[in-house]
Amino acid sequence: GAGVSQSPSNKVTEKGKDVELRCDPISGHTALYWYRQSLGQGLEFLIYFQGNSAPDKSGLPSDRFSAERTGGSVSTLTIQRTQQEDSAVYLCASSLGQGLGQPQHFGDGTRLSIL
Amino acid sequence: EDQVTQSPEALRLQEGESSSLNCSYTVSGLRGLFWYRQDPGKGPEFLFTLYSAGEEKEKERLKATLTKKESFLHITAPKPEDSATYLCALNRDDKIIFGKGTRLHILP
Numbered sequence: 001g002a003g004v005s006q007s008p009s010n011k012v013t014e015k016g017k018d019v020e021l022r023c024d025p026i027s028g029h030t031a032l033y034w035y036r037q038s039l040g041q042g043l044e045f046l047i048y049f050q051g052n053s054a055p056d057k058s059g060l061p062s063d064r065f066s067a068e069r070t071g072g073s074v075s076t077l078t079i080q081r082t083q084q085e086d087s088a089v090y091l092c093a094s095s096l097g098q099g100l101g102q103p104q105h106f107g108d109g110t111r112l113s114i115l
Numbered sequence: 116e117d118q119v120t121q122s123p124e125a126l127r128l129q130e131g132e133s134s135s136l137n138c139s140y141t142v143s144g145l146r147g148l149f150w151y152r153q154d155p156g157k158g159p160e161f162l163f164t165l166y167s168a169g170e171e172k173e174k175e176r177l178k179a180t181l182t183k184k185e186s187f188l189h190i191t192a193p194k195p196e197d198s199a200t201y202l203c204a205l206n207r208d209d210k211i212i213f214g215k216g217t218r219l220h221i222l223p
Contacts, residue, residue: 004158033211042215043159043202091158101147101166101206106158 002026004107006092012113015084021077021110025094032069033104034077035091043091049075050097079112087114117142121203121214128193129222136188136217138203147206148186150179152199153216159202162188193221 005024013019025032034046045059049069060066064082069075079086089111093104120139128134140148147166151159163172165181172179176197178189188201198221203214 035213043204043213045211093158101164103147103149103161103164104159104211105161106151108156108158 006107010111018080023075023092029094031095033093036088038088119214125218127220138186149204151202
């Protein structure tokens with residue numbers, strides 16, 4: 001079956017521009033996560049959606065970052081007024097649910113480069 | 116504070132040379148420990164979930180074990196295609212905490 005799909009796979013943009021990153025989770029997965037992975041670093045949690053509950057935004061690094069999940073499926077991560085330190089790989093994952101200790105299934109990420 | 120520490124950071128082995136990767140953790144209310152494999156340019160790929168001390172899981176040349184304070188990923192007679200970064204992660208309540216990973220390189 002189809003896995004988690006992310007687009008674009010690569011994005012190069014100028015400092016100060018806004019970017020939108022898209023994630024299509026596995027069908028039927030109620031939980032969706034966004035992470036950031038910088039070179040040589042671990043995965044940094046950004047935001048978590050579970051069903052219709054309010055998202056856990058505790059990992060967002062600044063108010064320039066926001067995310068939406070429409071219809072309990074597709075999610076968009078938006079970064080406004082991008083800065084060079086935003087350059088990283090942004091990974092999306094989905095799972096059947098959090099409370100049961102379900103493993104997350106990841107997409108291949110969007111590699112974001114800010115010039 | 117909940118923590119996940121993986122060691123070593125990097126490991127080079129000859130093909131066929133068995134070894135173990137370590138994941139030490141401090142967490143209250145553990146609800147699962149995960150192992151993932153990540154290849155360059157790819158997202159992490161799920162390998163195992165362990166829920167309680169004493170539990171073991173196996174897949175091909177990999178075996179994961181769990182105690183109350185650490186988990187090991189044992190690699191038996193590895194092949195070059197086992198080269199990757201191996202990530203450990205903890206499920207605590209509604210948070211997943213990832214370690215920084217061990218970069219494993221298997222030389223032919």
